[in-house]
Amino acid sequence: MNAQMNLRAILAIYRFEMARGLRTITQTLVSPVLSTSLYFIVFGAAIGSRIDEVEGVSYGAFIVPGLIMLSVITQSISNASFGIYFPKFIGSIYEHLSAPASFLEITTGYVLAAATKAFAIGIVILLTAFLFVDLQIDHPLWMLLFLTLTCLSFSLLGFIVGIWATNFEQLQLVPLLLIQPLIFLGGTFYSVDMLPGVWQTISLFNPVVYLVSGFRWSFYSMADVSLGWSLLAIFGFTGICTAIIGWIFKTGWRLRD
Amino acid sequence: MADIVRVEGLSKSYKGGFQALKHVDLTIREGEILALLGPNGAGKTTLISCICGITSISAGRVLVAGHDNVTEYRAARSLIGLVPQEINLEPFETVMATVRYSRGLFGKKDNDAYIDEVLRQLSLYDKRDTQVRALSGGMKRRVLIAKALSHEPQILFLDEPTAGVDVSLRKEMWQTVAELQKRGVTIILTTHYIEEAEAMADRIGIISDGQIRLVREKQALMHELGRKVLRIELAQPLTEVPAGLDTYELSLAKDGAELVYTYDVQSDGTGITRLLTALAERGVKVRDIRTEQSSLEDIFVDLVEAEGQA
Numbered sequence: 001m002n003a004q005m006n007l008r009a010i011l012a013i014y015r016f017e018m019a020r021g022l023r024t025i026t027q028t029l030v031s032p033v034l035s036t037s038l039y040f041i042v043f044g045a046a047i048g049s050r051i052d053e054v055e056g057v058s059y060g061a062f063i064v065p066g067l068i069m070l071s072v073i074t075q076s077i078s079n080a081s082f083g084i085y086f087p088k089f090i091g092s093i094y095e096h097l098s099a100p101a102s103f104l105e106i107t108t109g110y111v112l113a114a115a116t117k118a119f120a121i122g123i124v125i126l127l128t129a130f131l132f133v134d135l136q137i138d139h140p141l142w143m144l145l146f147l148t149l150t151c152l153s154f155s156l157l158g159f160i161v162g163i164w165a166t167n168f169e170q171l172q173l174v175p176l177l178l179i180q181p182l183i184f185l186g187g188t189f190y191s192v193d194m195l196p197g198v199w200q201t202i203s204l205f206n207p208v209v210y211l212v213s214g215f216r217w218s219f220y221s222m223a224d225v226s227l228g229w230s231l232l233a234i235f236g237f238t239g240i241c242t243a244i245i246g247w248i249f250k251t252g253w254r255l256r257d
Numbered sequence: 258m259a260d261i262v263r264v265e266g267l268s269k270s271y272k273g274g275f276q277a278l279k280h281v282d283l284t285i286r287e288g289e290i291l292a293l294l295g296p297n298g299a300g301k302t303t304l305i306s307c308i309c310g311i312t313s314i315s316a317g318r319v320l321v322a323g324h325d326n327v328t329e330y331r332a333a334r335s336l337i338g339l340v341p342q343e344i345n346l347e348p349f350e351t352v353m354a355t356v357r358y359s360r361g362l363f364g365k366k367d368n369d370a371y372i373d374e375v376l377r378q379l380s381l382y383d384k385r386d387t388q389v390r391a392l393s394g395g396m397k398r399r400v401l402i403a404k405a406l407s408h409e410p411q412i413l414f415l416d417e418p419t420a421g422v423d424v425s426l427r428k429e430m431w432q433t434v435a436e437l438q439k440r441g442v443t444i445i446l447t448t449h450y451i452e453e454a455e456a457m458a459d460r461i462g463i464i465s466d467g468q469i470r471l472v473r474e475k476q477a478l479m480h481e482l483g484r485k486v487l488r489i490e491l492a493q494p495l496t497e498v499p500a501g502l503d504t505y506e507l508s509l510a511k512d513g514a515e516l517v518y519t520y521d522v523q524s525d526g527t528g529i530t531r532l533l534t535a536l537a538e539r540g541v542k543v544r545d546i547r548t549e550q551s552s553l554e555d556i557f558v559d560l561v562e563a564e565g566q567a
Contacts, residue, residue, distance in 0.1 A: 016361075090348070093345075094341050098310050098339050099364075101363075
């Protein structure tokens with residue numbers, strides 16, 4: 001009996017979370033598009049016009065993959081963390097805990113919904129980018145793969161943050177203090193070669209470097225690190241998040257007294 | 258009646274060392290209404306949480322229709338609906354969406370016709386497309402019941418269903434529970450309102466300090482522990498209980514205008530005839546007499562006080 005998956009529970013959570021996203025469509029979609037458009041105007045048009053091409057790609061086009069990653073990563077985390085934190089906060093989590101659903105199913109529902117929303121945002125930003133710059137996508141399938149894996153892995157991380165957080169401040173803390181610096185220092189707006197020697201080495205410890213590099217490679221066939229390392233990094237990151245969630249569910253940490 | 262839930266040697270200790278349940282044994286029969294009565298902090302909610310899977314168990318086990326609620330949690334939990342004490346609802350969802358969600362979580366196929374029927378029974382049908390935040394407190398409570406019933410459970414736990422609910426709504430809630438029982442749902446409710454247990458339950462369990470003190474048929478409990486009081490209104494007030502009546506449990510009330518005789522319903526003779534004769538012999542004139550049955554409340558207070566003295 002326990003071996004049988006409760007797929008309907010996954011679907012129920014997924015639908016519920018997607019409905020929440022649609023209800024707050026302005027928050028979900030419009031604000032990331034707006035903020036990315038501002039980046040394009042400031043970095044792409046205003047500052048970018050004074051910056052040389054980066055390895056044959058105009059600066060405005062060069063930052064597109066990084067900007068998409070910036071939004072997708074923050075959105076994945078905030079969607080997934082809010083999704084699980086909110087029932088905890090209002091107390092409706094009792095229902096998840098008393099339902100004949102495993103933690104795997106509950107996580108899958110929340111993470112898939114958060115990843116879907118982030119993916120949609122990524123695509124919308126990509127389409128918006130076409131309005132501002134000339135884009136080429138050399139490896140569209142790899143591009144979609146990187147986008148999907150990034151959405152999934154950071155939604156997993158967001159889910160952990162949502163379980164860990166005991167108040168709304170903590171919910172903001174991880175994206176603000178940890179993720180934002182990692183993204184900004186992760187080669188979003190520059191190529192790692194542009195950094196002085198020591199910083200190049202330090203950058204290699206930043207997982208976001210590998211994601212942005214791989215994602216940018218799918219656009220322009222140029223990368224800071226090899227494709228293999230990028231894939232390894234994203235799978236490694238996903239693996240670590242999954243392991244942490246597995247442990248949380250085994251122990252009931254912050255969920256079950 | 259067959260047993261549908263068996264709680265065996267259940268203990269629960271929290272991290273701080275507080276032991277909320279101490280080796281609880283409890284059997285719930287199929288189709289009954291069992292009221293768990295106890296003061297705040299007695300362990301009622303913890304017991305329910307352990308049975309429903311919200312709280313982990315420190316020792317012992319819970320069988321739901323023969324399924325262990327830890328090793329066979331899917332089978333066990335799918336039989337149970339839980340109405341929590343607090344109103345824990347997503348405020349921005351519509352009634353229909355939130356009830357449909359509960360059904361899905363329990364792995365049941367969509368069935369809006371069934372949900373509509375549940376909503377009608379709970380007088381919520383007109384509000385099915387209304388956001389939860391726009392509902393009154395009483396309606397929100399009924400939404401919680403609708404959610405608990407959404408997956409057609411055989412067992413329904415109601416944790417203090419009428420706490421903070423006004424009198425008319427409370428009566429309505431009792432009626433709802435009675436109708437559910439008619440449909441074959443086993444109901445376990447916790448309450449600290451004795452009148453509630455008295456009005457609804459088939460059996461009553463008394464819980465205090467993490468232990469089940471007793472579980473009895475309501476009638477038997479009332480009878481077994483029930484004492485009656487005979488109030489004798491006197492024509493002339495007395496200053497003290499007349500001499501020679503030490504064998505009776507007598508006291509004076511209302512400044513001596515009333516003589517109160519407490520007796521046990523269980524004993525062979527009530528002693529009323531003999532007492533009245535004795536009073537007449539002593540020239541005490543009686544104006545009126547009436548009897549009072551002690552309520553469950555008295556029984557409960559007696560029991561808890563006895564605990565305190567023990």
